[in-house]
């Protein structure tokens with residue numbers, strides 16, 4: 706069965722997000738990040754995923770402004786790091802000022818830090834602040850990251866707004882079928898981070914075999930696998946050729962059998 710993969714998807718509040726974006730974790734502020742964002746925009750990407758934690762929001766903003774592409778055609782995500790739970794508004798203003806792009810498209814709670822019991826109340830209060838930022842038009846959509854089904858249930862119970870996305874690690878070695886089904890049932894889009902296994906498992910024989918069958922690279926197969934599962938995908942690369950190659954993922958389809966074989970790599 707062939708599955709058509711869209712270049713964008715509509716979030717639960719009507720905002721449209723590209724299905725492929727550039728992740729910029731572990732890129733240095735300055736030339737590395739600015740070049741990568743520029744090359745990605747040149748290659749047709751229209752979504753960039755950064756975070757306060759990554760320390761490169763200023764460079765992302767600079768590259769977006771310098772691109773000459775109308776602001777409304779580029780989708781920028783940043784994230785509230787848990788140290789910001791104590792004063793989410795202040796943390797937001799810092800990210801907002803560093804990016805300096807007028808508004809933020811998607812603002813995520815970076816991590817629920819579930820292992821610290823005392824953070825439950827803090828992250829719930831942080832979510833309410835995000836709802837206010839949305840109401841005031843400072844951000845176009847709000848969401849969560851690294852949330853389990855139980856953590857997500859907490860947000861649904863405590864807040865008024867259903868998160869637009871949940872950004873989680875998602876690749877064939879970490880296939881989260883139950884979270885995907887749950888998120889679909891709540892109209893929450895799953896965003897796939899570390900889709901390339903952080904380059905650690907690209908040479909796995911099953912991935913190689915599928916890649917060879919489609920005349921694609923292992924990275925292209927992994928990005929497509931995540932897209933075909935209905936997620937939004939944010940591979941990271943600082944390399945111009947790899948950034949461009951990672952976007953060539955819309956011209957093939959994996960068979961049901963290949964999808965199942967890749968899903969089964971989850972240990």
Ligand SMILES: NC(=O)c1ccc[n+]([C@@H]2O[C@H](COP(=O)([O-])OP(=O)(O)OC[C@H]3O[C@@H](n4cnc5c(N)ncnc54)[C@H](OP(=O)(O)O)[C@@H]3O)[C@@H](O)[C@H]2O)c1
Nearest residue numbers: 728729730754898899900901902903904924940941942943
């Ligand atoms: N919310 C969260 O907690 C969280 C956590 C982790 C990541 N993220 C987001 O998700 C993004 C992506 O995840 P990630 O950075 O963990 O890992 P990833 O995208 O799975 O892998 C990135 C690694 O793959 C290499 N690579 C990229 N394209 C390649 C290709 N075509 N062939 C071979 N190697 C390739 C990159 O090296 P080069 O740069 O040299 O190409 C880099 O070492 C992050 O940048 C970040 O935006 C979010």
